[in-house]
Amino acid sequence: MQNTPEIIQPGQTPSTNSFLKELLKQRRLHECSVVITNNQTAGRGQPGNKWETQSGKNLTFSMVLYPNMVKAPEQFIISKAVSVAIIDVLKKFNIQATIKWPNDIYVNNQKLGGILIENTLSRQVIDQCIVGIGLNINQEKFPEHLPNPVSIKNITGKETDLLFVFKELHESLSDYYDLVATQNHQEIDEKYLKNLFRKTGKHLFRDQNGEFEAEFGGIGPAGHLYLKREDDTTIAYAFKEVEFIFH
Secondary structure, three states: OOOOOOEEOOOOEOOHHHHHHHHHHHOOOOOOOEEEEOOEOOEEOOOOOEEOOOOOOOEEEEEEEOOOOOEHHHOHHHHHHHHHHHHHHHHOOOOOOEEEOOOEEEEOOEEEEEEEEEEEEEOOEEEEEEEEEEEOOOOOOOOOOOOOEOOHHHHHOOOOOHHHHHHHHHHHHHHHHHHHHOOOHHHHHHHHHHOEOOOOOEEEEEEOOEEEEEEEEEEOOOOOEEEEEOOOOEEEEOOOOOEEOOO
């Protein structure tokens, strides 16, 4: 990267994605600049979801990219790159995480982190991309209504330095973004598939028609999840059209 990214640290903000969006209306930031806060009060997940976090315990930040080399139909490559960048960093802490499609970070059947990517398109390419990341680090107890959260401290029993994790993540994200920028998608695609949650075996899912059993059948170029049912039919699902069932 030619220009040094800015690290902007508001003491508190409802959402780092929203804060960054408003900032970008005022001025253009260098690529890979970040808004990070210790106290995000109303974080957002995928449409319709919230990301809840205890103040000072977890990582919540958003990064801006200008990936105008990525065409609109191929925008899922950014989601893949961000997901595998996080997986790589967690391995440094001896945490074997997986990616629950499309881009939740799981350890076993528990959610360690989430990603919210908001793209702005211009002439069929991505003009601006805001990557929001929430990662549970030192929080030990979570609200009861959250179905299956877990943190690095829950897993390792140790307190982890937030700034150290952030620096490792920022570097990993920048490296994988360089692969996107140079159209080197193969490594990203392979790592994404290799680290997918429930990639093997039959599992229960739910769509608008009810529950069904299926096995993983692939990921489409636009990010669709292909599931192969027991009757050998394969169905493609977009985000929010299917959910994983946990027992």
